[in-house]
Amino acid sequence: MDTLKLEKISQATKILDELDIDAWVLVEKESGVLSDPVARFLLDRDATWLSLFFLFRNGEKIALIGSLDIEKFKQLELFDEIITYKDSCKESLLKILQERQPNKIALNYSENSPVADGLTYGKFLQLNSLLDGTDFGSRFVSAESIISKMNGRKSQEEVRRIQKAVDITLEIYDTVVNVAQAGQTEKDLAAFLKDERNKRGLLPSWEEEHNPAVFAGPQETGAHSGPTDTTLQKGHVFNIDFGVKYEGYCSDLQRTWYLLKDNETVPPEEVLKGFAVIKESIQRAFAALKPGVNGVDIDTIARSYITSQGYDEFPHALGHQVGRNAHDGGALLAPAWDRYGTLPFTPLEEGQVFTIEPRLYLKEHGVVTVEEMVYITATGAEWLSKPQEALYCIPG
């Protein structure tokens, strides 16, 4: 097994102890069809039949799997014991639990965090049927905090990979000013960025259909749709949302450009002000970041600053965690909207990586938005992306 995964598993054992949880069970079945993202990352192989992977607080690791799957899980050299079954896993499952009597058994379900919600409802029901007549079912708790802490607290190696993904993204962004020009379509520009990514042999950090997303000029479409035939026009801004995956770890960054008119040497006052407000809102949010604060308070700092300057508030969260997924789950820098559940109220921790991505709309020019990436330190935060200092201008 690679060092990074072993490191994350050993981190998980410590987190179990910290959270007073006795056992964490990953459940897989026909994982070629659908895989729990956490199990996929940690084990990285398909289980065919109902398979239970136990991680106990004392570090003990047991796999209970269909008999024909044994070779590939043996090769992992991770488990202290691998128990196989042909007909039913019930007897072995009960034995494992009865001998160890875990009081709290964590399963991967969460109303808040999709990365912590890899257990399907059918598998949950099946597990309960197998435990029928015992009280183990009443000991289930959500593994959301385990996963959120494990994914959030980045190791040095994880930060190194993310930094690399960030650097490459910014390097590609730096070339945009040389190729972008009025008359090009959003699709043209997206094709250029994809090409640059492909040249470097990298995958997109979210689905390619809208990575990069390119938005030119005033328009009502959402931030999550793909590039269109809309053309770049002088006097408009355009922005790009783009990210790459480097050795399994993501970047997610946005930048804004302005297309100077033929007689312009600098963007108009309202565009400069819009950008300055975005930049200042990011700086203010950044300055308040540190372990222990709630994301909702960081979101409020940026959101209220933008509205105080006379702009509408942005219709999404200020920032999310980034890791193996562009949207990596756990604590969010988000308003207290129902759709974000409890995540805006989950205190930040050292080692987490967040985006900061406010935006505002200029009716005559388009969307001004910048997305930076930051790392939470013991006492504050550090930039992973060199912040965009000024609007990039495309000569007229």
Place this chain on the structure above:
Amino acid sequence: MDTLKLEKISQATKILDELDIDAWVLVEKESGVLSDPVARFLLDRDATWLSLFFLFRNGEKIALIGSLDIEKFKQLELFDEIITYKDSCKESLLKILQERQPNKIALNYSENSPVADGLTYGKFLQLNSLLDGTDFGSRFVSAESIISKMNGRKSQEEVRRIQKAVDITLEIYDTVVNVAQAGQTEKDLAAFLKDERNKRGLLPSWEEEHNPAVFAGPQETGAHSGPTDTTLQKGHVFNIDFGVKYEGYCSDLQRTWYLLKDNETVPPEEVLKGFAVIKESIQRAFAALKPGVNGVDIDTIARSYITSQGYDEFPHALGHQVGRNAHDGGALLAPAWDRYGTLPFTPLEEGQVFTIEPRLYLKEHGVVTVEEMVYITATGAEWLSKPQEALYCIPG
């Protein structure tokens, strides 16, 4: 939207009526992290926030999605109505259900069939929270039969694609006799097959790590582990389990070869008999296939024939459905073992595609196994793969 998907959605509407189910709801959220396989196939785009896709018995189709996702779902041109939300989808969800009052609401959960089990437990809980105070939660039923019928009943276009995947696999198998020789490793042979697949620009129909799986000579390892450094030896059999994906549809086929010893012109009697028993067991199972029979009865025919000839029974199901997944869920040709749930007792239907894959073990020579693929017709079954008539022999 492509014709095939529209065809499957219109098929689904008819199935709702047939099963007396009023509404089918696909639930997605951060589908870049984890996606319901059915929603992924039908919609083929990521939803960011909790998103509900309603298909009603009368054909009405509604999407309830986060506001920033609107463009990409509009582009689908599938939904009669797209409702967006920013904070919470609760009000719109209740309105949709209250106006239509579906009695049975199908959700994608299943203890039996992983392809019908795409709803995570967290999303199920979230849906129930949103419906708290109403009785809609008590109207939920499993969508297993809808999905099983929809995936099972292949359209002409689906069969065409599967047939093509089968033909290409057999074409590659035909070349093995020219390249395989004693002294090669399982890995060498696997590399050859992968290379042939890559040359044709195709993806594997299950994870590449054990596609192809190659098993040379007598060994205890399971059918689901990857190729090893074990070498092909004269006097041994070897078998390969291999499949490709053609325009999204899979093949899954096995063949067995024998390596003649230097002084042999035909394989030894016990190898010939082993192969003949496998071939006969497949023929007997095939002859009994038709709509309405239960898979357990087909499995028993092959299984009991093999044991009646003095061999151990094979430690897995006789056959599974194939479609967009190599293991496509729904009715199975399987024994009544707990791990197969109710699937051996689900009657077969016209239009389904199954594998037939018995095997037996020869202590001195290795595993003899053949996997064919068949199509269920109105009155019986047809071969999709030209059955292996005789052991392929590698000259000594």
